[in-house]
Amino acid sequence: MNAVMQDDAPRKTMVNPAKVAVKQPVSDEQRRQVLDLRRRHSLREVAEATGLPLGTVKTLVSRSGAFRDNDQHRALFTLPPIKVSQETLPSVPELPPQEVVTGDKEVDAVLWLRSIINTGLAALIELAMEAAKRIKTSHDVLERRYRDYLTATNPGNPFAAMSSFGFADLELLASRAIEQHQLRLEGVARFDGDLLADTEADTFCIDALRGLEASGQFGDFDKSEVAARFSAHPELLPHTLADCLYELDYWNQLYRLRNAVDRDASDGPAEATARDWFVFSLLAEIRPRNKAEALAVFRYLIASQRDDMTESEAILCNLIG
Structure with a gap:
């Protein structure tokens, strides 16, 4: 009976120490090499290049924190928050004065409307766009007449006529003016006017x-x-x-x-x-x-x-x- 019980008892497995894989510590140089290679290669490529197990490479990269977003870096390269301005704009903004520039009534009217639009103020721009509907001459003709004026008043200047490009496209000018005005307001709100x-x-x-x-x-x-x-x-x-x-x-x-x-x-x-x-x-x-x-x-x-x-x-x- 005792013999049977002894035979059925669990036996301890003898392990040959020579066959046990000893986990080798990773040196500081290997860590630096892994992180440097990882910036240009995949994890598997880094493992092959260094001879380290893929799991070890993954652990080193993860623990380093070098491949997570850098919060300190982002803190420096962040715009200041928008602050509520205490300044108030006039309730009824003034219109720019209408002037005789070219002597061509329609061209001068477009120049005046452009000066209104360039204020970037939505209320004035709305008035300008409504007034522009009363000008029946096509954009191309107005632009040509303004170009002729610029060429005549700037003889010998090959770049003078360039100012006439898009001269009568008030809708495009309005969209840009509004955007620029909003950016100016944002700049003041973020930087207290010291942009x-x-x-x-x-x-x-x-x-x-x-x-x-x-x-x-x-x-x-x-x-x-x-x-x-x-x-x-x-x-x-x-x-x-x-x-x-x-x-x-x-x-x-x-x-x-x-x-x-x-x-x-x-x-x-x-x-x-x-x-x-x-x-x-x-x-x-x-x-x-x-x-x-x-x-x-x-x-x-x-x-x-x-x-x-x-x-x-x-x-x-x-x-x-």
Whole structure:
């Protein structure tokens, strides 16, 4: 009986220590290599290149946080919130004075209506568009007559006639004027009227590139030097393509707000322009996390009309893998 019980008792399996796989620790150098490769390659490609298990690579990438949106970066490249203005506009805005400019009554009437529309005030624009209906001469004829006036009063200036393009298209002018007016109001509401002053993001760019000399026909900075300077501030680098698009949108919004106030100051400091192009180039280096992110970058290229830039082919190659 005892013998049977002993035979039925569970037996311990003896394991050969030589056959036990010992989990090797990952060195700091391997971690750096994994994160550096991941910016340009898929997880599987990184595993093959480093010789590490795919699961280990996934864990290292996930724990690093380097491929999640960078909150610190986004905090800097965010427009100030809109504040409610305490200023009030006059209840009945005044009309610009009507003047004799060309001597052609209809052309001068269009010039006056354009000055009203350029105020951007919806109430005045509505009155101007209603008055425009009383002008029966076609747009083409009015534009030709205004072009003849410009050519006659600016002899020898080949560009004078360009001011007549779209002269009588008041509907297009109205839509643009309203948009510009809204942007001016937004700029005041966000920046307390100090829109043309350097933002914190502008100041960061100026400090980061301090001492670099611009060169070339357009006064550009050397791209490799720009990249080195900005890369020296990893806490403010985009981690993802979504981060890149977020910052590029910041610079675009800031440009549009400034342009509505002063066209000559639209671009801001040259260092900010250099930052914009640096971030644009990162679209060719940072791997998309998913199809949605890749599609967002592709749509940005088309919408921003930057799809024909030098970097665009490399960006597209990065998106398709």
